[in-house]
Amino acid sequence: MVFDINEDLEGTTVVEDDEVRVEAPRSGMEFDSMKDLTAYYKQYAKQEGFGVRIQRTRKDDEGRPVYVTVGCARGGKYNPTNNNISKPRPTTRTDCKVRVNATLSKNDKWVLTTVENVHNHITVSPKKTRFLRSHKHLDEYSQRILDLNDRADIRMNKNFYSLVVDAGGFENLQFQEKDCRNFIDKARHLRLGKGGGEALNQYFRRMRDRNDGFVSSMDLDDEGRLRNVFWADARSRAAYEYFGDVVTFDTTYLTNRYGMPFAPFVGVNHHGQSILLGAGLLSNEDTETFMWLFRMWLDCMNGRAPKAMITDQDRAMKSAIAIVFPETCHRYCLWHIMRKLPEKLGSHAQFNAGLKTDLQTALYDSHTSGEFEESWGQVISKYDLHGNKWLQSLYEERSFWVPAYLKSVFWAGMSTTQRSESMNAFFDGYVHSGTILKEFVDQFDNALRKKYQVLDEISTDDHIKTLNYCVYYNEEEVEVKCTCALFQMRGILCRHVLRVCQLKKINVLPDVYVLDRWRKDLKRTYTLVRSSYDDQRDRADARNYERVLKRCSKLATKISSDNEKISAFLRVIDEFETKCEGSSLHESAYEQIKAKTNVVLDKGKKILSPNVDRGKGRPPSKRKVPPVEKLPTKRKKPVLIV
Incomplete structure (x- = not known):
């Protein structure tokens, strides 16, 4: 046939x-x-x-x-x-x-x-x-345009159509869209490497060569197989000097084909924005693994531990923090605890008839530890919850999550790991459960380039609640202190103190109440530190190409209306091209990337890719989903009104 x-x-x-x-x-x-x-x-x-x-x-x-x-x-x-x-x-x-x-x-x-x-x-x-x-022939110019547009996240159909418009029609191209797709697939593969442990090791080596402040560490087992990874660029390390007092740490985000959760260290800057202070990929979530990661991060930050740290209720994480950061105040994420109320107490007959509200009142309206313990005891007795083991365990660890016990510590306005999870949200659309390790770090950089601000909307119930706060005022030293402890926790004076200052006709606040941490008029050098993005455009040949292209574009604009000048220019180009025949100038960008990829950076033992590990029984999804989110919602039957 x-x-x-x-x-x-x-x-x-x-x-x-x-x-x-x-x-x-x-x-x-x-x-x-x-x-x-x-x-x-x-x-x-x-x-x-x-x-x-x-x-x-x-x-x-x-x-x-x-x-x-x-x-x-x-x-x-x-x-x-x-x-x-x-x-x-x-x-x-x-x-x-x-x-x-x-x-x-x-x-x-x-x-x-x-x-x-x-x-x-x-x-x-x-x-x-x-x-x-x-x-069919995909020329060097088209390869450059395709690669540049691909890095700008332009879809292939629009990427190809830009070449069609540039050429003046489909009939003037010597290739098809399928050829462009094949080129981009190969270029991505060579750009990212094979994606395993050895490719990640080579990537980190290139980053250290390009940026002296880049720090990375890889934990291997006895067989040379990758277990854990940590890295931080120069900007993260410089920012830690200013905003490393309060850090959130979370490991609920799955990002790669090996089931290794992403573990970011996140702080808050003087604009109230989340800022990345380091990151890791973990193969296990036990105490030993967390200790390794925390020690790597501590060494990276010159041995300076954070003053306060917010995590979830992971026991292994708690033990590791107590060992590595003994002077750091550790706090549980309050949002995760309150989110478990329907799961743990939803079966109680009076959960929606007063139990939930009374628990929230005891938690949020208690100004001192004594008030909380009294209110908590009343709730336990009123609803006969003496045998509830979950509430007993929470009460035993009340100093880790109840606001009344944590008012004296500066938390920069944070009480949850929401900033870590919002940082995870930046990677949605960039990484997935099949992402290889090297591609993850590459997409990690892409996501940080496009980092944007997310605004949180907070809704409250439609009722007015009256609370009484006491403000202590020392007129001689102009010292004020409020029982709401907003200044101690956030570093910002509350409206109660400002009202007292207004009544006392204090027009200028003492400098002690204006923390340098929140001041926007101070110049901070960390913003001048370049991040370690593995951008292929930083290659010498790419810079030279852009330089020549810009120069030729300007010249083309000047002489485009004069045929004699165009003919003279083309003759010069033809002569120069004849001299360059057979030289390395004809080597394509694809071949240059391939040549660089094949360079062996380390002739020692290769680093093997990690084993696939699902961790603590967590399903292979992007984040841990609590059981309350898995409960099926019953659809209400429509009611016919006759």
């Missing part, structure tokens, strides 16, 4: 007037090189409407080609490998005899010895030869 791919491409072999025709091949024609021979025959095949391929070559003892056969792409016969003759595979081979044979003469010239020009199939129109494989 013969399948003719050119049946819909039939047409006359008419060549446009502005195209240069080449003469038909004949015996005795000479060429300076094998490259010139194949280029000539491709041009001839393009004007005649058929594809070509090198069918046969022969080399001498030194490995130098001395004989070559270039013929029609439909030459030869198809030999099926399967024995099912009832379902033969379609083929384009028709055993076409069109070919030229050439041999290398004694004077190093390639001479045509045999020529066949009669096809046994229909040729196509020269306008359609761009669809044939041998005549």
Whole structure:
């Protein structure tokens, strides 16, 4: 069975007037090189409407080609490998005899010895030869545009269409959209490496070479297999000097095919924005693993531990913090605890009839630890909850989560790990459960480049609650203190203190109540530190390319209206191009990336990819989902009103 791919491409072999025709091949024609021979025959095949391929070559003892056969792409016969003759595979081979044979003469010239020009199939129109494989060519300029647009997250259909518009139509391109997709797929693969532990190790090496402040560490097992990863760039380390007093840490985000949760260290800057202070990928969530990560992070920050840290209720995390950061005040995420109320107490008969409200009142309206303990005891007795083990465990650890016990510590306005989870949200759309390690770090940089501010909306119930606060005022030293402890927790004076200052006609607050941490008029040097993005445009050849392109664009704008200047400019370009033939200037960006990727940075033992680990039984999703979110919601039946 013969399948003719050119049946819909039939047409006359008419060549446009502005195209240069080449003469038909004949015996005795000479060429300076094998490259010139194949280029000539491709041009001839393009004007005649058929594809070509090198069918046969022969080399001498030194490995130098001395004989070559270039013929029609439909030459030869198809030999099926399967024995099912009832379902033969379609083929384009028709055993076409069109070919030229050439041999290398004694004077190093390639001479045509045999020529066949009669096809046994229909040729196509020269306008359609761009669809044939041998005549497709993705030039260097198009590769640059495709790669640049791909880095800008422009979709392939729009990326390809930009080249169509630039060329003046589809018919002026020597490639198709599928060829562009193949190029981008290969470029991404070479850009990211194979994605395992060794590729990640090479990536970190490049980052350290490009940025002295970049720090990374990889934890390996006895077999050399990757277990845990930590890294922080120079900007994160510099920002920690200003905003490392309060840090949130969370590991609920799954990001890669190995099931390694993403563990970011997140702080808050003087604008109230989340700021990344380091990150890690963990294979386990036990005490030993957390201790390794915390110690790496502490060493990276010159041994300066945070004053306060917010995490979830993970026992292993709590133990690791107590060992590595003994002087740090540890706090549980209040939001996670309150989110468990429906799950733990929802079965109680009075949960929605007063129990939930009374628990929230005891928690949020208690100004001192004594008031909380009294209110808590009343709730336990009122609803007969003495045997509830979950509430008992919470009460035993009340100093880790109840606001009344934590008022004396500065928390920068944070009581939950929401900032860590909002940082995780930046990576949605960039990473998924199948993301390889190297690609994750690369997409991690892309997400940080596009970091935007997320505004949180807080809704409250429609009722007014009156609370009494006491403000202590020392007139001699102009010292004020409120029982709401907003200044102690956030570093910002509350409205109660400001009202007292207004009544006392204090027009200027003492400097002690204006913390440098929140001041916007101070210049902080961490913003001047460059982040360690592995941007391929930082290569010397990419910078030179952009430099030449900008210069030529400006010149083209100036001389585009003068035909004489254009002709003179093109003559100079032709002369320069002739001088550069055979040099490395023709090497494509794809080949340069490939060459750099194949460089062996470490000739020692390779780092193996980590084993797939699902952690503490967590399902392979992006984040941990509490059981309350999994409860099926019953749809209300429509009520017919008659």
